[in-house]
Amino acid sequence: MRIISRRSIAVAALLVVAALGANAQSAKQYEVTKPIKIEWWHALESQYAPLIERVVAEFERQNPLIDVEAIYQGSYKDLNEKLIAAHAAGVTLPAVTVANTPYIAEYGASGVCEVLDPYIKATKFDLGDFGSGLKVASSYGGKQVSLPFLISTQIMFYNKDMAKAEKIKLPETWAEMDSFMQKASKVSGGVTERYATVIPGWDQWYFETFFLNNGIAIVNKDGETTDLGAPAAIAVASKLKQWCDSKYAYWAYGKDASSVMRQNFIEGKTFSVIHTTSLYNMYATNCKFEVGMHYLPGAKTRDSEIGGCVLLIPRKNSQEVKNAGWKLLSFLTGKEVNMLWARETGYMPTRNSVTRTSEGKAFLAEKPAFKAVFDNLDHINPRIQHTAYSALSKIWMQELAKVIIEGGDVAQAMKKASILIDEALQD
Amino acid sequence: MRERDTAVDAARRRASPRVRRERFKDFLCVAPALAFFAVFVYYPLVDLFRIGFTNWNLIRDEYKYVGFKNYKWLFKGSGLDTWLASLKVTFSYTFWEIVITLVGGILLAALFNREGKAFAAMRSIVFMPKYIAISTSAIVFMWILNDQYGFLNYVLGAFGVGPVAWLNSERTALTSVLILTGWRVVGYGMMIYLSAMKGISKDYYEAAELDGAGALKRFRHITLPLLSPTTLFLFVTTFIASMKVFQSIDVMTAGGPYESTNVMVYWIYDLAFVQFRVDRAAVVASVFFVILLAFTAATMKISNKSVHYDS
Numbered sequence: 219m220r221i222i223s224r225r226s227i228a229v230a231a232l233l234v235v236a237a238l239g240a241n242a243q244s245a246k247q248y249e250v251t252k253p254i255k256i257e258w259w260h261a262l263e264s265q266y267a268p269l270i271e272r273v274v275a276e277f278e279r280q281n282p283l284i285d286v287e288a289i290y291q292g293s294y295k296d297l298n299e300k301l302i303a304a305h306a307a308g309v310t311l312p313a314v315t316v317a318n319t320p321y322i323a324e325y326g327a328s329g330v331c332e333v334l335d336p337y338i339k340a341t342k343f344d345l346g347d348f349g350s351g352l353k354v355a356s357s358y359g360g361k362q363v364s365l366p367f368l369i370s371t372q373i374m375f376y377n378k379d380m381a382k383a384e385k386i387k388l389p390e391t392w393a394e395m396d397s398f399m400q401k402a403s404k405v406s407g408g409v410t411e412r413y414a415t416v417i418p419g420w421d422q423w424y425f426e427t428f429f430l431n432n433g434i435a436i437v438n439k440d441g442e443t444t445d446l447g448a449p450a451a452i453a454v455a456s457k458l459k460q461w462c463d464s465k466y467a468y469w470a471y472g473k474d475a476s477s478v479m480r481q482n483f484i485e486g487k488t489f490s491v492i493h494t495t496s497l498y499n500m501y502a503t504n505c506k507f508e509v510g511m512h513y514l515p516g517a518k519t520r521d522s523e524i525g526g527c528v529l530l531i532p533r534k535n536s537q538e539v540k541n542a543g544w545k546l547l548s549f550l551t552g553k554e555v556n557m558l559w560a561r562e563t564g565y566m567p568t569r570n571s572v573t574r575t576s577e578g579k580a581f582l583a584e585k586p587a588f589k590a591v592f593d594n595l596d597h598i599n600p601r602i603q604h605t606a607y608s609a610l611s612k613i614w615m616q617e618l619a620k621v622i623i624e625g626g627d628v629a630q631a632m633k634k635a636s637i638l639i640d641e642a643l644q645d
Numbered sequence: 646m647r648e649r650d651t652a653v654d655a656a657r658r659r660a661s662p663r664v665r666r667e668r669f670k671d672f673l674c675v676a677p678a679l680a681f682f683a684v685f686v687y688y689p690l691v692d693l694f695r696i697g698f699t700n701w702n703l704i705r706d707e708y709k710y711v712g713f714k715n716y717k718w719l720f721k722g723s724g725l726d727t728w729l730a731s732l733k734v735t736f737s738y739t740f741w742e743i744v745i746t747l748v749g750g751i752l753l754a755a756l757f758n759r760e761g762k763a764f765a766a767m768r769s770i771v772f773m774p775k776y777i778a779i780s781t782s783a784i785v786f787m788w789i790l791n792d793q794y795g796f797l798n799y800v801l802g803a804f805g806v807g808p809v810a811w812l813n814s815e816r817t818a819l820t821s822v823l824i825l826t827g828w829r830v831v832g833y834g835m836m837i838y839l840s841a842m843k844g845i846s847k848d849y850y851e852a853a854e855l856d857g858a859g860a861l862k863r864f865r866h867i868t869l870p871l872l873s874p875t876t877l878f879l880f881v882t883t884f885i886a887s888m889k890v891f892q893s894i895d896v897m898t899a900g901g902p903y904e905s906t907n908v909m910v911y912w913i914y915d916l917a918f919v920q921f922r923v924d925r926a927a928v929v930a931s932v933f934f935v936i937l938l939a940f941t942a943a944t945m946k947i948s949n950k951s952v953h954y955d956s
Contacts, residue, residue: 299918302704324921328704472813473899478793609920620903624815641723 244340248541255285256313256542258550261297261527262290262368269562277549284542294318294527301532305330308534313543314550316367316527319355320423320611323603325530326358332531334362337544347553347569355600356528364528365551368565370496371522371591371598372427374415377489378508386489392432392517395457399466402489410465413488416479417458419471419619422611423525423601424492429454433518437604442644446614447636455618456628471619480504494525495591498564502587511587513594521597526565557581566591609642690934696927703923715928724925727904727912732936735888735909738819738826742887745827746879750834751872755864757835758842768839772832779829783896786825787812815905818898822906825893834879841875842868877948881941888937909933 262270267290274286289312291297298321304311317325325331338345345353345362352366376388380402389398402414418424426436432454435445445451461467470479483491484504492514493501501509514522529550531543549555553569560567560581566588567573567581573595582589591598604610613635621631660668697715701708718724757768774782789796790811801807811821849867858866891910894900900907900915907915909929917926 295919302918302921306703324702324704328702328921329706330704472902473897474787474791474812478791481794605921609922612915612920616901616903620815623813624903638723 244336245342248337248340248544250281250283250538250542250545252538253283253285254538254542255287256539256546258286258288258546259291259297259301259312259315260288261292261294261316261318264290266563269558273550273555273558277546280549281542281545284545286546291315294321302330305532305534311532311535311539313535313539314529314531314546317364317530318527319524319601320607322356322358322364322528322530323607324605326361326363326603327605329533330530331358331363332533332535332540332543334365334531334544334547337548338362341544341548343548347571349568349570349573349595349598351524351598351600352568355524358603364530365547366524366568367529367551368496368526368559368563369524369568370494370526370565371524372424372492372514373495373522373590374490374492374512374514375483375498375501376510376512377483377486377505378510380486380489380507381510388512389515391515391520392428395461395515399461399464403466405465408465410468412486413468413482414461414466415490415492416470416482416488417462417467417492418475418479419469419615419622420473420475422615423523424494425458425618427514427522428458428517430523431514431517431519431521437602437607437610437643441604442640444610444636444639444643446639447633451636452629452632455621455632458618459622459628462622469619469622471615471623494564495566495588496526496564498585498587499562500564509587511590513590513597519597520594521599522594523599523601525601561585604643606642606645610639613638613642693927693934694931696924697931700924702921703917704921708924711924715924718925719928719932724929727907728929728932730904731907731909731912734819734905734907735890738823738890738906738908739884739887741823742826742830742890743880743883745823746830746834746883747876749827749831750838750879751869751876753831753835754838754842755868758839768832768835772836774829775833777829779892780896782825782829783893786821786828787897790821790824812898813902815903818902818905822893822897825897826887826890830883834883837875837879838872841872845871880948881944884944885937885941 258274260270270288274288278284278286291300294317297315298317301312301315301317322331337343345365348366352369353362356362356364356366374388380386381388384401386402387394387398389395399414402412404411429436429446429451432450434448434451434454437444458469462469470476479488479491479493480497480500482488483501486507490512495511498509498511513520529547531540531547535543551568553571556568557572557577559565560572561584567578572578572581573592578592582592617631617635617638620626621628698710698712699708700711700714719728753771757764757771788794790798792798792808792810792813795811797811798808801809809817811817845868849871850863853863853867889910890908891914894906894908894911895914898906900911910933913926913930913933916922916929
């Protein structure tokens, strides 16, 4: 018995040594062994340039073999065009690139991204420190094809001074929205002096949360149909139109809608705006009043969705570039860099080791408005993933904007949209 | 005639080695240009038609041939309404750009066809917008045309008009883009017409004046007919350029609101790069190519009969 035990121990020890050796070997295959120059494509505008320079300089200091060129490629849309063109050509690909979260489904399905699971396993990258929603949002088909980078969610920015002075109660539920709209707006003789809020209609991400919280399936489980033509969806759309028709709110639509909406809020022409948390610093810096953040009202649920961008490594790169890319990617998604972004922009901390610890409290002490987000971390869900989601959102945005701004029958518009969306989903 | 052709052919066949060497040299001279065209024009064109028969999305490695599925979508499916609307918008835009270029150009040319520093300065001012990048001009015009903070509505407001949602209403969006287009192209039309006007012999005008023709008659019966080659040139080049309008639409309206400025090239771009439907984009582009080719050929054929050359 003792002999067997000794043998067992010896075998077990050998297995452990072998496993460690294999792991070391495995980690070694992702090492960077000679000098390399790589590109990092991003969509961060010029105000973030000094921060990017600092981050890249620190990375290069820690990884002297890797020379990083950070290249601003325009908006997420511009970057997407350049990335898929480079992917199709198979050349001039960056080692690492950001991508807006809705693109991950199509990129994942089409094999644009390198699957990161082997890198994560071999280098023992702490993936578990990200919230489960973030992991799902950056994966496709159960594979980790990207990692969360600059993460935001939908929020209502409001004028805290006005709220205090006029005792305006912010809506916690969809049912409270009517009274909020009346109380927060100033409409006399059919002319609006101040809107209660502005609803961004230029991107369905902002208003789809109202539909989701009312229990409407934007894409049904079959992946081929939508419930946007159902009575519940028509009721939500009708309510949105009613607020706009009553001039309590307006539907922000068009290429310059975002900048006009920001300006309206800064100038006090609207009590609140629905926007992304990533713009907190912009609002806080430009507004002469105290800016508050309020989590969007709920109905059957009170959830919001993940926005912002993830980081990925294009699959068609050489292994040397991928290895250097992984070094950069794991550095950029690390806790220290993430906190730097969170402090100096409006993006959220992504790591549980921050959000759920004393570090999170310290962050909230710096930016107390983020309490609205921190209190709801478990309710921030991944976005809907479907390869036809771009087509869906375009149809939906267009039909909804037309009926709200130009007028018409909401039920008819939503039914028309749902027919077109069904076709797009099924194709 | 046929006998003569046969004789020429025979002579060609009997070309001496020296002539053949010369021809080979000629071919070598044009070969780089031909190779360039083959790689960057003809091959993509052929591939465009091929992609139209697949379900490729540009980023997937594998795809299938799906026959006429994408053509059915365009001519019988949900693509038809958008295609017809887009054609209408594109032709409407083109029509107005041609009108602005030709009519505006010729009127301004007639007005500024004088000597003197003041006229030279005015010509430069009118022509200058052509040198400014479209994206830059478009951003400035977005500010001018903004319904809440725009300069145009500010001015109109002083007269009790508006505010007008220039870029955000389907009734005014295309007009708004055409305002930018007009500002850019009218000076170009003027310069082309001006250079052509300078080439018209003064003898014609002096003779007409002696015959008692007034300024309007001289313009109608001398200037206009002798400018017809220039008009043809401007018509064809403006037609092709305006049918391919993209940048101003991309910056100012993104094809909206509600597809009221969804010109054909913007729609192709949207299908390919936003909706990841390169297969459908290829079909739309192929059909559009055929339409453009047919229109250009027809224009050339018709205009050859009505253009006057001063020779």
